[in-house]
Each structure stands twice: as C-alpha cells, then as structure tokens.
Amino acid sequence: MNKFIEEIVKIISREIDLPKEEIKALVEIPPDQKLGDYAFPCFVLGKRLKKSPNQIAGELALRMKVTGLIQEIYSIGPYVNFKVDKNKLAEFVLSQIFDQKDNYGSDNAGKGKTIVVDFSSPNIAKPFGIGHLRTTVIGNSLYHIFKKLGFNVVRINHLGDWGTQFGKVILAYKMWGDENELLKDPLSTLYDLYVRFHQEVEKKPQLEEEARAWFKRLEEGDKEATELWKKFRDYSLEEFNRVYQMLGIEFDSYAGESLYNQFMDQTIEEIKAKGLAEMSQDALIVKLEKYDLPPCLLKKKDEATLYATRDIAAAIYRYNTYHFHKSLYVVGSAQKLHFQQVFGVLELMRYKWAKDCVHVDFGWIKLRQEMMSTRKGNIILLEDVLNKSIQLAGKIIEEKNPKLENKEEVAKDVGIGAVLFADLSTRRNKDIDFDWDQVLSFEGETAPYAQYTHARLCSLLRKYGKSIHQEIDFGVLSTGEESTIIKLLEDFPRKVKASAESYEPAFICSFLVNLCSIFNRFYQKQRIITEDEKSTKARMLLIKAIQLTLKSGLSLLGIRAPERM
RNA sequence: GCCCCCGUAGCUCAGUCAGGAUAGAGCAUCUGCCUUCUAAGCAGAGGGUCGGGCGUUCGAGUCGCCCCGGGGGUACCA
Numbered sequence: 001m002n003k004f005i006e007e008i009v010k011i012i013s014r015e016i017d018l019p020k021e022e023i024k025a026l027v028e029i030p031p032d033q034k035l036g037d038y039a040f041p042c043f044v045l046g047k048r049l050k051k052s053p054n055q056i057a058g059e060l061a062l063r064m065k066v067t068g069l070i071q072e073i074y075s076i077g078p079y080v081n082f083k084v085d086k087n088k089l090a091e092f093v094l095s096q097i098f099d100q101k102d103n104y105g106s107d108n109a110g111k112g113k114t115i116v117v118d119f120s121s122p123n124i125a126k127p128f129g130i131g132h133l134r135t136t137v138i139g140n141s142l143y144h145i146f147k148k149l150g151f152n153v154v155r156i157n158h159l160g161d162w163g164t165q166f167g168k169v170i171l172a173y174k175m176w177g178d179e180n181e182l183l184k185d186p187l188s189t190l191y192d193l194y195v196r197f198h199q200e201v202e203k204k205p206q207l208e209e210e211a212r213a214w215f216k217r218l219e220e221g222d223k224e225a226t227e228l229w230k231k232f233r234d235y236s237l238e239e240f241n242r243v244y245q246m247l248g249i250e251f252d253s254y255a256g257e258s259l260y261n262q263f264m265d266q267t268i269e270e271i272k273a274k275g276l277a278e279m280s281q282d283a284l285i286v287k288l289e290k291y292d293l294p295p296c297l298l299k300k301k302d303e304a305t306l307y308a309t310r311d312i313a314a315a316i317y318r319y320n321t322y323h324f325h326k327s328l329y330v331v332g333s334a335q336k337l338h339f340q341q342v343f344g345v346l347e348l349m350r351y352k353w354a355k356d357c358v359h360v361d362f363g364w365i366k367l368r369q370e371m372m373s374t375r376k377g378n379i380i381l382l383e384d385v386l387n388k389s390i391q392l393a394g395k396i397i398e399e400k401n402p403k404l405e406n407k408e409e410v411a412k413d414v415g416i417g418a419v420l421f422a423d424l425s426t427r428r429n430k431d432i433d434f435d436w437d438q439v440l441s442f443e444g445e446t447a448p449y450a451q452y453t454h455a456r457l458c459s460l461l462r463k464y465g466k467s468i469h470q471e472i473d474f475g476v477l478s479t480g481e482e483s484t485i486i487k488l489l490e491d492f493p494r495k496v497k498a499s500a501e502s503y504e505p506a507f508i509c510s511f512l513v514n515l516c517s518i519f520n521r522f523y524q525k526q527r528i529i530t531e532d533e534k535s536t537k538a539r540m541l542l543i544k545a546i547q548l549t550l551k552s553g554l555s556l557l558g559i560r561a562p563e564r565m
Numbered sequence: 566g567c568c569c570c571c572g573u574a575g576c577u578c579a580g581u582c583a584g585g586a587u588a589g590a591g592c593a594u595c596u597g598c599c600u601u602c603u604a605a606g607c608a609g610a611g612g613g614u615c616g617g618g619c620g621u622u623c624g625a626g627u628c629g630c631c632c633c634g635g636g637g638g639u640a641c642c643a
C-alpha cells in the first residue's frame with residue numbers, strides 16, 4: 001500500500017464518519033494531473049448528509065490539515081483534491097526500485113502456494129497454427145506473472161495425444177505413409193494423411209471401422225500401434241519444441257490426454273460410488289441440474305469415455321500431484337460450458353478444491369472475419385508468422401542501425417516480441433481479427449516501441465557511464481512528465497497484482513505503453529545528460545528506474561528487452 | 566428455442582469488474598520536428614448518435630430491462 005494514500009485516508013477519516021476501508025475505496029486519481037495527485041469525491045457524503053457535494057468538498061478542504069507527505073488540500077467542485085510532496089514521493093518510489101532492481105513489483109503473496117497452468121496444449125499430428133497463439137502466450141505470461149508474485153508455478157502442456165483420430169492416422173500411415181517424409185515434416189505429413197483418410201473414407205466407408213480397430217489396438221497396448229503412436233508423438237513434439245524455443249517458452253510437464261487414459265475406470269468408479277452417475281439414453285451421465293447446467297457425459301453408448309471424463313481424471317491427478325492453490329486452464333471460450341460441467345462434477349464429488357479450478361477463457365483468432373479451421377484450410381502457421389516478423393525486423397535493422405552487432409538476435413527478440421504483444425495487448429475475451437499489417441507493425445502500441453524505448457534508456461545509461469546513486473536531490477525531478485512517470489512507476493506492483501487477479505496480461509501491456517509514451521515525451525522535451533551535475537544525477541536515477549521497470553514488465557509478457565536495437 | 570461473449574473515431578483497441586470532473590490511445594490521412602542523449606521517436610490537425618430504446622440515479626460508455634447485429638455453446642468431437 002502506498003503510504004501517501006494511507007496518509008490521505010488518515011486525514012479524511014479524522015473529519016468524516018466513514019470506515020477507513022470505505023474511504024480508501026473512494027480515493028481516486030484525477031483524470032488530469034493539474035487537478036491534483038489524488039482526490040476524494042464527495043457524492044456519497046452529499047447523499048448521506050443531504051447537502052450539495054460541492055459544499056461538502058469545500059468545507060472539508062478547509063478543515064483538513066496538511067502533513068509532511070501531503071502538501072496541499074483544496075476543493076474543486078465536488079472533489080477534495082490532494083497534492084503530495086513530490087520530493088518524498090520521488091524518493092519513496094525511486095529508492096524502492098533502485099533497491100529491488102529486477103524484483104520491483106514482486107511480492108510474497110504466493111509464497112508456498114502452487115499454481116498449475118494448463119496452456120498451449122496442441123493436438124499431435126495437426127499443424128501448429130496461429131489459432132494456438134493465444135493460449136500459448138497468455139499461459140506463458142500468466143506463468144511469469146504468478147512467478148513474480150512468489151507462486152510456485154507448474155506449466156502443463158496438456159497434449160492432445162489420444163483419441164480415435166490416432167486410429168485413423170495409424171491406418172492412413174500404414175496405407176500411404178512414408179518414413180522419410182514423416183521425418184522431414186512430421187506435422188504436415190501426418191495432417192495430410194489425416195485429411196486424405198477423410199477423403200478416402202467417403203469412397204470406402206469400411207475404413208472407418210478399420211481405424212476404430214486400430215485405436216482399440218492402441219488402447220490395448222498393441223506393440224505396432226503403440227510404436228507408431230509414439231513415433232508420431234515424438235516427432236510432433238520435436239516440431240512443437242522448435243516453436244516453443246523461438247518463443248522462449250518451456251513446460252514442466254507434457255502430461256497429455258494419453259496419460260489419463262489409465263485413470264478412466266477408477267474415475268468413473270469413484271463417481272459411481274459417490275452416487276452421481278446414472279444411465280440416460282444409453283450413455284453414462286452426471287446430472288448437473290443443481291448448477292442449472294446440462295448433464296455431463298462420462299461414457300458414450302459404445303462405452304468409450306469422453307474428454308470430460310479425461311478432464312475430471314486430470315484435475316484429480318493434478319491436485320494429488322501438486323496440491324495446487326489454483327489450477328488454471330487457458331483454453332478458448334468455446335469450451336466454457338465444458339469446464340463448467342467438469343468443475344461442477346468435481347464439486348459434486350465433494351472435492352473442496354473444485355472452486356480453485358479456473359477456466360481462463362479467451363476469444364477466437366479470426367481470419368478476415370472467418371473462423372480459422374484446419375478443415376477450411378485457411379490456417380496460418382505460427383512459425384510462418386514468427387519467421388516473417390523476424391525477417392521484417394531484420395530488414396528494419398538494416399535500414400536504421402546497420403552497424404548493430406548482434407543483428408540476428410535482436411531481430412529475433414523484436415520480431416517475436418511484436419507477435420506476442422499484438423496478441424497479448426487485447427483483452428482475453430475479445431475475438432481477434434488476424435491482420436498481417438497489424439501483427440507486423442513495429443510502430444505505436446507495439447512491443448518494438450517498448451523495446452525501442454528500453455534501448456533508448458540503456459543508451460542513456462551507457463552514455464552516462466558513471467554509477468548511479470540514490471543519494472540525489474529529488475527536488476530536481478519536478479517537471480510534469482517526471483512526476484507522472486514516478487506515479488506510474490509507483491503503480492506497477494498494483495498492475496502486476498491486478499493482471500494476476502483477472503488473469504489479464506493485457507493490463508501489463510497498457511501499463512508499458514503508457515510508461516513508454518510519457519517517457520518519450522519527456523525525453524523529447526528535456527535533455528537528460530547535461531552540464532548540470534545535480535540534475536543529471538537525479539535524472540539518471542529516474543532513467544534507471546524506468547529501464548528496470550520496463551524490462552521487468554516486458555519479461556512478464558515473455559518478451560525480451562535488448563539493450564541496443 | 567435457451568445460455569454465454571462481443572458491439573466505443575475509417576481501422577485495431579483502452580476505459581465497463583468497484584457509476585462521477587472535458588470519452589482516451591495507436592494505425593491510417595494531413596502538417597511540422599534529426600549539426601545535440603537511438604526519428605522503431607515527438608508535437609499538432611481532422612475524425613465519436615460509446616449498436617438502438619427505455620429505466621435507475623444529482624450523474625450512465627460503465628448498472629437493470631427490452632431490441633438489433635456478429636460470434637460461440639447447447640448429450641455421445643475436443
């Protein structure tokens with residue numbers, strides 16, 4: 001908690017009869033800096049005392065006394081506005097950042113607690129399309145954010161590596177497959193086989209039956225089927241890992257659907273034993289009327305289990321393995337009902353941790369207003385997007401900074417950053433219309449803009465060359481931009497917490513853009529390094545604080561911050 | 566049919582959870598700014614019935630109800 005707000009709450013509570021918590025909730029930051037640093041709106045009081053808010057604000061302002069931290073108190077309309085002692089605010093914020101360095105914004109809220117994040121989770125034998133970008137980058141960012149807050153975070157890639165489609169792929173591979181081709185380009189080879197299977201099945205319906213038989217053999221542990229499946233899985237994973245490496249993403253577990261297959265029987269037995277399961281229309285279901293939801297299907301009429309069953313088993317397995325504080329599922333909003341049902345069943349099973357399971361849902365990535373789907377063939381490969389972006393970044397470096405040393409590395413950081421940021425900066429629940437121009441834009445509210453700003457800050461630090469101290473004259477940092485920057489920096493830890501609470505990396509994005517924009521305005525107006533030693537010293541501490549915060553913020557998004565670009 | 570999500574400037578989005586001081590950015594368009602710390606930057610201009618209506622309120626982009634448009638889900642795919 002910011003001690004300035006604390007102080008304001010104290011001052012107000014001496015004058016009016018409201019609980020401190022309530023006052024704290026009312027204190028806000030005025031839209032315009034000129035109005036003040038903080039404000040207390042008097043509408044609530046107006047109602048309570050049946051007086052005009054303006055009048056109350058005026059009277060309150062007169063009665064309240066300034067203190068060491070709060071320099072001015074005055075009313076404007078229905079607001080009591082407060083101006084803090086800028087020097088003390090600057091000292092408070094900058095010293096804190098300077099002391100904490102990369103740890104600024106971190107917290108011990110998550111100490112001793114584990115958060116499980118299920119994200120990315122692509123299907124084996126299918127191309128890794130741009131549609132997978134959201135779950136992948138949101139999940140990764142949440143990993144960084146919760147890590148920052150002190151949680152132990154377990155990243156699970158819940159691979160789609162089980163299901164009847166593997167019977168089809170195995171059969172298709174046996175009929176038309178080619179080892180070399182598979183090795184060269186596993187995902188598209190497997191995918192082509194899958195597509196071809198569906199074409200052929202039109203002509204020869206008996207293939208469907210044969211494929212089912214192959215999946216059955218796989219389930220029963222048949223050697224040939226298992227070997228092929230394992231091969232497909234390994235090759236696909238290799239290819240996924242290439243993309244993950246580009247993105248700088250790692251996982252702690254690749255426990256996919258296939259792992260949970262072994263728990264199906266015991267899970268169903270447990271549900272039955274708890275008296276929750278019943279037969280309906282030849283299927284085994286759990287009724288969820290209590291939650292106003294349609295029933296959850298555990299078993300089809302042909303006895304096969306469904307993904308809900310697997311997700312229930314997986315949730316239990318995860319709890320037993322990790323004893324999580326929260327278990328997050330970063331999965332598209334199309335599966336909202338599915339997760340409501342799964343969590344509902346878990347609750348009916350009397351698992352008290354069911355309430356700690358959270359579906360972190362998100363909207364679609366659409367292409368020219370259309371749904372992207374592997375079937376329609378209008379799929380864009382994530383790797384292509386990344387490569388194109390890296391290439392473009394390289395081109396821009398050639399234009400703007402041809403003497404840069406590690407061009408390729410920087411092109412990679414910037415190109416990939418641009419793609420990540422473009423996705424993360426939109427709130428989760430909105431659909432995104434994929435647009436090359438927008439993803440490959442390096443200007444305005446983009447990662448390259450933030451990275452460029454960071455490089456600029458680093459450049460200043462290099463040019464200054466001397467070590468930076470916090471024993472400075474904080475009174476020098478008195479321009480409007482400087483105090484706006486300081487207040488923004490002060491807000492960073494709260495922003496990190498807010499994005500964790502709402503599972504919204506987008507909050508970090510807008511914070512960073514804000515910070516960059518105000519710094520760049522300042523940079524444009526004021527010379528940082530001058531003959532004036534006192535002013536230079538003070539400003540360099542500010543520069544260092546911005547640089548640390550910016551880098552730290554970008555890292556929460558999984559984006560790297562090069563020192564030159 | 567029922568349920569959920571979205572609808573803010575030409576385009577992409579903040580702001581909606583906790584209603585308040587003139588609705589903010591970026592892109593695109595137009596105009597300026599590099600002999601001085603990285604112009605991937607900065608300054609300025611134009612551009613808005615906040616999908617529509619009704620209501621609650623001193624006050625609604627924000628809350629409630631109804632409607633329109635788009636998307637998703639809705640028992641044996643995931």
